[in-house]
Amino acid sequence: MKLWYPYKQMKDLGQVPVMVAGQGTQMMLEDGRKLTDGISSWWAVIHGYNHPDINNALVDQINSFSHVMLGGLSHPPALALADKLVEISPAGLNHVFYSDSGSVGVEVALKMALQFWKNTGHTGKTKIISLRNGYHGDTFKAMEVGDDSDFSNAFVDVLHRGYFLDTPSGGFDADAPTIQKEAAKLEALLQAHSQEIACFILEPIVQCAGGFRIYSPLYLKAARTLCDQYNVLLVLDEVATGFGRTGKLFAADHANITPDIMIVGKALTAGYMGHAATLATTRIFNGFLGESYDKALMHGPTFMGNPLATTVALKSIEIIERDHYITRIAAINALIRDEFSKIASTAIADKRVVGAIGAIEVKEESMMVGFRDFAMANGAWLRPIGKVMYVMPAYIITDEELIHLIGIMRDWISRIYANG
Ligand SMILES: Cc1ncc(COP(=O)(O)O)c(C=O)c1O
Known part of the structure; x- marks a missing residue:
């Protein structure tokens, strides 16, 4: 074969x-x-x-040009999609970094979180919290923040694990005492280790590949509050949940929160080709500004912002809204x-x-x-x-x-x- x-x-x-x-x-x-x-x-x-609508949009773009590097160049679909993603995503996510798959989008998010702290003088913040039963992709850092599973078992010896918390219990409608108990576990971890923790990454509301485990928006709210309190970034992986899958455009919308960093992929390009976007707040973006080139975000996949992919994404979002x-x-x-x-x-x-x-x-x-x-x-x-x-x-x-x-x-x- x-x-x-x-x-x-x-x-x-x-x-x-x-x-x-x-x-x-x-x-x-x-x-x-x-x-x-x-x-x-x-x-x-x-x-x-x-x-048909996506096909036609693609044909128009193909007849113009199918690809151009985003290094030092730009083009209308990449610019328009960035505007659209900022418009529809949780308020405050004002900056968009493209990549070519969900896993790479997660890598970019984790690089952003880790480098943000380094750039801003917090050199010890190098660890990541994630959830048991989580899945964030098959590349190495994405595997590190995913739970042990068939997907990563072969590589456990080379993964540098951070901290794991259990999947919050109680389902979507968990009661307040259950959420308090779950939030207390997060708080205990942050109290003990926040100095060395860069971010908390989670699949909001539903852990898909880990078995479709659903938890309450109240936990997301509590996570937002605690991350702010302990100076840890909140990263939401919406690769599977984004674009309506949980009943709101983004799962974060169930909790009315804005993460510091959010990743979308999969439905972004409606299955026409691989693409992802990592969105960040202005606070994160500003952490990369400065006189030194060393402070810039060092990532740049060849096909990031590909004109066909960004054209499809724009049309897809238009259909989601129109229909x-x-x-x-x-x-x-x-x-x-x-x-x-x-x-x-x-x-x-x-x-x-x-x-x-x-x-x-x-x-x-x-x-x-x-x-x-x-x-x-x-x-x-x-x-x-x-x-x-x-x-x-x-x-x-x-x-x-x-x-x-x-x-x-x-x-x-x-x-x-x-x-x-
Ligand atoms: C939540 C989540 N994050 C990341 C990924 C990885 O995306 P990709 O397969 O496009 O690399 C997946 C894929 O299933 C996913 O469900």
Whole structure:
């Protein structure tokens, strides 16, 4: 096999389906089968495949120019997207740094946080706090702030770990005493170690790759307050949650907070190509100003701000606003809740829903073996993560398609039950 696939023991590769065309939520395979995409291609393809408005915007840009370096040069889509991201993101995030993937966006965010303290004379602040079950990407610093998992196990010996806190308990609607207890753990850590801590990075509201674990916006609020109090930066990784996935445009909006640094990726470019943006407040940006070149942010991926990627992102945001996606996501949420309420089994450990995400955790990982093939046989593309099966569809999905996808999850659950 010449093509090396991700997260896969290549010895057991088996038959890999080949997609030859896409339209809306539909994936057309080489063998003539059609699948409804239930997970929007790793949560990126929010408008479905082959969107005419995005295609047309891209063609116009291709006919002008497809790439130019951002080193010492600029171009209209990169400038316009920076304006747009500043306009729609939490107030105070006034500066935008582009890169080419979510992982690299996280690297940039961590570099910003670490260098900010160095530039401002706080040389000891070199450690990072993150959450258990977190995932921030596959590059080295991103792995360091992610929890131990299959994604990073091979590299534990070379990772320089910082501090980890447990995923806040109580879910989205956690009560005040639960939040106080969780916030107290953060405060205890900050009290003891804030002198050496640069930032606290977390996936706001929902930890996706770590199993779709949902926690309360009140925890985010508390984290904001405590980080300010102890002079630690708050970094929100919105790579998975950004652009409506949790029901608000950004998950930070549930808590009405502004992080010091925020990363967006995935849905930023609607699955057309890889790109990310790391946004920062003026306080952070100003920390890089000065007479010395050493104070500048030393990062610059070749394809940062690529004209095609920034054109797609602009068009994608225009569609989100024009087609009232936040209202549609609320309807998707209601439908997922309704359909999930019809699924019951002793095989289920938990059901979790937020925004346009619906996850069902079963009791044993072995219960998920064969689920992908079962979904395919029933006309859907659904892939579990560990013990969790989930839907995270394109926002253009129809009610019928969504009911079909959840029906497949329900049927799989009843098979587990039937098989004891
Ligand atoms: C929260 C989060 N951060 C970062 C990443 C890494 O993004 P990418 O795969 O584009 O490098 C992911 C990918 O799943 C993610 O979910």
